[in-house]
Amino acid sequence: MSVPNxxxxxxxxxxxxxLGLWQVLPGIICKRAVRIGLEAGYRHFDTAQAYxxxxxxxxxxxxxxxxxxxxxxxxxxxxxxxGQDDVLPSFEKSLExxxxxxxDLLLIHFPVTEHRRGAWQRLEEIYKSGRAKAIxxxxxxxxxxxxxxAECQIKPAVNQIELHVFLQMSxxxxxxxxxxxxxxxxxxxxxxxxxxxxxxxxxxxxxxKTAAQVMIRWCIEIGTVPLPKSTxxxxxxxxxxxxxxxxxxxARSVSTSSxxxxxxxxxxxxxxxxxxxxxxxxxxxxxxxxxxRTCWDPTNVP
Ligand code: A2P
Numbered sequence: 001m002s003v004p005n006x007x008x009x010x011x012x013x014x015x016x017x018x019l020g021l022w023q024v025l026p027g028i029i030c031k032r033a034v035r036i037g038l039e040a041g042y043r044h045f046d047t048a049q050a051y052x053x054x055x056x057x058x059x060x061x062x063x064x065x066x067x068x069x070x071x072x073x074x075x076x077x078x079x080x081x082x083g084q085d086d087v088l089p090s091f092e093k094s095l096e097x098x099x100x101x102x103x104d105l106l107l108i109h110f111p112v113t114e115h116r117r118g119a120w121q122r123l124e125e126i127y128k129s130g131r132a133k134a135i136x137x138x139x140x141x142x143x144x145x146x147x148x149x150a151e152c153q154i155k156p157a158v159n160q161i162e163l164h165v166f167l168q169m170s171x172x173x174x175x176x177x178x179x180x181x182x183x184x185x186x187x188x189x190x191x192x193x194x195x196x197x198x199x200x201x202x203x204x205x206x207x208x209k210t211a212a213q214v215m216i217r218w219c220i221e222i223g224t225v226p227l228p229k230s231t232x233x234x235x236x237x238x239x240x241x242x243x244x245x246x247x248x249x250x251a252r253s254v255s256t257s258s259x260x261x262x263x264x265x266x267x268x269x270x271x272x273x274x275x276x277x278x279x280x281x282x283x284x285x286x287x288x289x290x291x292x293r294t295c296w297d298p299t300n301v302p
Contacts, residue, residue, distance in 0.1 A: 003041070003243060006225065008157040009180045010134045012104070015072055016220060017240060018044035020186060020227035026053040033231045034060035040237045046160075046184075046227045047098075048076035048109055049090060055097035062099050073098060074105040076138055076160075077123075082108065082115035087122035095131065106132035107160055111144040113302050117151065124154045134158065138186075139298040142175050149179060160184035160227075165218050165285050166194050166292035173222060185219040188226035189239075191294035199288055203281045210238060214277070217242045218285050221277050244275050 005013035019037040024030045030053040034045060038060075047057050054075060061071055075098065081090035095101060106126060108119050116137075123135040136158030137148065148156060159176050163169055163185035176183045189195065189212055200211035207214070212228070216239055219226035228239040277285070 003043070004220075006182055006223075008134050008182055009155055010157055012133050014105070014134075014158075014182065014225060015042075015044040016225050017216070017242065018042065018046045018072070018074070018184075018225065018227045019236065020229035021045060021047045021051055021053055021057060022186065022229055024051070024053055024229060024231055026051075026056055028056075029231055030056035031060040031063075033236065035064070036233050036236045037240075038064050038066070040240045042236075042240060043070060044072040044074075044225075046074045046186075048107075049078040049081060049094055050076070050109060054094055058097055058099035068100060072104045073100065074107065074160075075103050076107040076109040077119065079110050079112050079115075082112050082119040084115075084118040084122060087119050088126070091122075091126055091131070102131045102133060104132075105134045105136060105158060107136045107138045107158065110139045110296065111137065111141075111298055111301055116144070117147070120148060120152060124152070127154055136160070136181070138184075139296055141298055141301070142172055144298070144301070145175065145179070145181070155179070156181055158182045158184055158225075160186055162187050162293060162295050163219065163224060164188050164190040164292075165200070165215055165288045166190050166290050168286070168289040170289075173224065177223065183224040185224045185226045187294055188216050188219045188228050190215070190292060193292065193294060194288075197288065199284050203277070203284065206281075207275060207277075209242075209275065212239060213242050213275075214281075214285075217275060217277055218282075221282060242275060244273060 004016045006016055007013055019042045024033050045057055047054050075094050077087055126132045127135045134157040136156040138160040140159050159181050173183050195211045200214050204211045204214050216226045230236045
């Protein structure tokens with residue numbers, strides 16, 4: 001199974017799925033999640049200073065013995081470090097914890113009114129120094145992006161926002177597309193809310209997939225980069241299986257809807273075909289939008 005890469009406005013590429021490490025406990029739990037993620041095929045990991053697990057991601061990647069250029073690492077400058085004098089020293093600590101001399105993507109974690117403009121200048125300096133291969137923002141709404149685009153020397157490559165079928169943010173997603181900014185979807189599973197939705201269940205059954213896989217696939221269909229989080233082995237793998245599916249009479253006769261168990265039965269990989277949501281699925285999923293926020297709401301941040 002190959003993961004598509006999207007092109008960033010820097011010319012570099014980003015794998016179209018990443019393992020989200022928000023609320024992944026620091027220490028052994030995080031190291032284990034990353035190790036399982038690597039075994040499943042993830043090569044893109046999303047951490048942040050505020051998650052307190054940069055060092056455990058760094059340690060797990062070191063243990064993997066993969067070459068640095070084989071993985072895509074994102075971190076974010078936390079709110080408390082967005083002051084102009086704090087961005088650089090905090091970023092240096094992040095690099096140390098990650099055991100690397102560069103990140104693939106560095107984000108401003110939240111559009112803090114009094115700090116975001118100065119902080120962006122620091123990110124531009126870091127980008128120019130080569131220690132972040134791309135820079136971007138998180139939780140920015142259209143008005144925050146308009147301010148940034150009017151002033152910046154280097155355009156943001158990415159805006160990472162809460163995005164899922166229950167919070168579709170189509171105006172913001174379209175705006176980012178027009179401006180050449182890749183949208184990343186955090187909490188693509190709405191933090192586990194709504195996985196029992198009947199529309200999701202119907203579409204999941206039709207494709208021999210799970211509701212979670214349909215939610216993640218929806219993010220891919222609209223051209224964004226989902227960052228599902230899990231610390232459970234089966235779910236980490238399940239969430240990655242969104243690019244292909246098993247299609248054969250034998251597969252359809254298997255009682256479970258999870259493609260994972262089909263693979264576990266040793267069915268031949270030649271029978272794997274692309275997993276895609278069709279127009280009817282997308283129309284049905286569009287109706288699930290209900291502005292459900294499971295995290296911060298930056299809408300009214302001036
Ligand atoms: P856990 O870490 O215990 O597996 P999001 O990425 O939208 O923030 O969602 C994360 C939440 O969804 C976590 O509570 C996670 O729990 C749960 N989760 C992740 N993957 C799945 C899955 N495939 N099926 C059900 N729940 C999941």
